[in-house]
Amino acid sequence: MMKRTMITLVLFGMLAGISAAADGPSYFRKDQGAVGDGFALPEQFDAKEQLVWRQAVSPGISTPCVHDDLVVLTTWDKARKELATVALDRATGKQRWKKSVSVQRIEATHSAGSPAVSTPACDGKRFYVFFGSVGLFCYDLQGREVWKKEMGPFQDQFGASSSPVLVDKLVVLSEDHDVKSHLIAIDRSNGKTVWKTSRERQTRSYSTPVVWKSSKERVLVVAGALRLTAYDIKTGRPLWWVNGLSRIVDTTPVIAGDRMFMASWTPGGDQTERIAMEAFPEALAKLDKNKNGAIAKTELPKGSPVAARFFRIDLNQDGELGPLEWKKHANVFASAQNVAMSLRPGGRGDVTKTHVDWLFREGLPVVPSPTVYHGVMYMVKNSGILTSLDAATGKRTRRGRIPGRGNYYASLVAGDGKIYACNEAGVMSIIKAGKQWTVIGQHDFGERIQATPVVRGGRMFIRTGNAVYCFGRK
Template sequence: MISRLLVSIVSLLFLSACNTSESGKNWTHFRGSEMNGHANVETAPLNWSDSANIVWKVPVEEKGWSSPVVFGDQIWLTSASDDGTEFYTLCFDFESGELLNKQTVFTCDDPQRIHSTNSYATPTPCIDGNFVYVHYGTFGTACINTDNFEVEWKREDLKAEHMQGPASSPILHENMLILHLEGTENPYVVALDKKTGETIWKSVRPADIYDPLEPVYRKSYQTPIVIEADGRELLISNAAFMCFAHDVNTGEVVWTIEYGYDSTVSQPLYWNGLVFVNSGWIFLDNVPYFTRQFAIDPTGEGDVTETHVKWMYEDEVPQIPTPVIVDGNMYMVHDRGMVTCLDAMTGEPIWKEKLRGNFNASPIYAAGNIYFFNVKGDCTIIKPGESFQKVAENSIGETVKAVPVFVRDRMILRTDKNLYMIGN
């Protein structure tokens, strides 16, 4: 009996190690394969510059703020022309950086305008091995075969008035590709069959709540997550004005909370039975004043604003960067550089520290440290803990808005001009 138990334990440990090893080889979504900002690597670069510890560097044509995704020996990016008339995919070889394929997936004769800080290729692709899924908001969504680079299917009929350009990234769940197209008119969420591109379900935000809002207050740019609560799979979507929890298999709205108005960007988080969502801008006297971070018990039904919100925090909460939770503490960097460490269960602040510059990229936890990249390409690396502990500072000297990718003990970094593979 004891020997069988030992064999079982050893087998479980081996399988766990294999799973961790495999997950550390690929990076399949925005903010990682588990979309929690954690990289499954044992070591990660601590020192680099634009010339030191660079394994390879290749130019990235045109413009895009999307982050890379990695599967096997391929790195995928999206890009677009500055004027929004052409939308591209780029595939690079992992080891050499060689450009394996570039193709124009969509074109547009009369593109919508975008915000000056956005791009026409901001949504990050997602990938599941033989297929990569690229999304440019209202301009199109496509599935591409990673073996032969052929387009398997396209959708150009999923429209939205983004107002400031597309930004929500697609996610994969089971047989579905889930997209958010939440513009100024009839914002909605849609689940597609990832093999065919056909619509499985579509959920439009409730007209009785959204129609009375000014159009500018209906838009959002966030990327959802899927969690399990009380045995039910929920799609957590922090839309403009309110957060929705959908039954991910049907699109049915299970619960909502109401928090405010405009332009949610930061992605939800899930840890230790709580959902953490960002409100986007809260307006006072018609002026964007601040954003709020909420912790929610996800087991309710209906309007749970008064019953299931566990805490709310509003002091220098970021609008764009998504926080990361490590060992029960939430680390978030405000768009203007203030880093706050909160107790994730209570919302109580533990420490604050100001970093230089402005921030768009979300922090990533890799090999025991947290990496914060500002827009100018400066990176501050800290050790998570009960006080601010700086480990290193580095600069790539180029604009960084994409999330850094950590796989196979290396870092892949997209800037406004280049794609870098950085080693130790």
């Protein structure tokens, strides 16, 4: 037992000391939330020997980007109207540099959101930081601005939440909003557009693209409203797609082995709770009080699901709904499916009927991405319902409630035989992984958590509403 403990400590020390070169390019969910087993991760977070450092930071909900000796995140000072990119020292937590951007006007965000939501990306030489309509910024490792690119404006009540990903010499962003949705690839060296592909049929979603290198091909995959689509990396040309997703997608697909896994849920996508919009002529006959051939918000009955979503349906923002706007969103509501699925690689065109291994329709997450770990897919639903599926078959192995109730925004993280789940209130549940998983610990940070925990070199970095924590053996 003593010998085994010593070996573990040696391995932990070696891995904790791994720096830059071994990190590789870093961006949101590049590790699929499965961080490996070659090191010990904490079961208890209240032990002093586990806390390496805590550093207070300004508000923001972006997941930290950990690369080399830096921990980089974004912040938003509402009073000063200042967005900032902040670099902390990976070993001590002390601030190394800060780059601020003054903002006069920025799109609105969700009540639980922030303009500082997108996770920075790093290719080992530069950081790529996205601030919605304020733009995409490129900094070197010392915080010097290399270039910036204007983006937007985006017509969206909830802002722009997708994070940049890196592939070849490109930085890629998916921007699905109420109008002018698109996928854009930008040259990392100079900020110039290499290609831009319209996704005009897509309505608002907030998923981050995924680079899928399978046995068949290497593609960019984007999950959006109603459809998951694979694109050619060099040209941005759509290659294949799968229909049947929710009407708004916040989660990001994950890859395990030669399969891709997806889970998405939005109100109105369950068969028993559909949001229905009658045909436009019928709605017009019933609601068009002034007989002008359009439907104003004031003409809709109180409590109407259309009235509650008027902003996104009114695509030209003229205060009225015409036939094309009505039809587009009637189709979205009619076609939406809340579902988890497993996909095989390859194919061309619509592969919905040929490349989907299985579907599962219960216990689905709204925002947090699932993870697949040792052949089991894990999903956490608001109110703390954790569901595990056999990744090969889609059969449920267990469903149960974990300690953290309320809403979940942070994605699941798996490693060292454990699953970590953080709710918005700041309660972390530590779960022993397996088809019949069990809760083995919990910790209440007493601070809001929306960012996803990050594991690098055997240490776990957790961002709360007020601080960044680094945990691991010292």
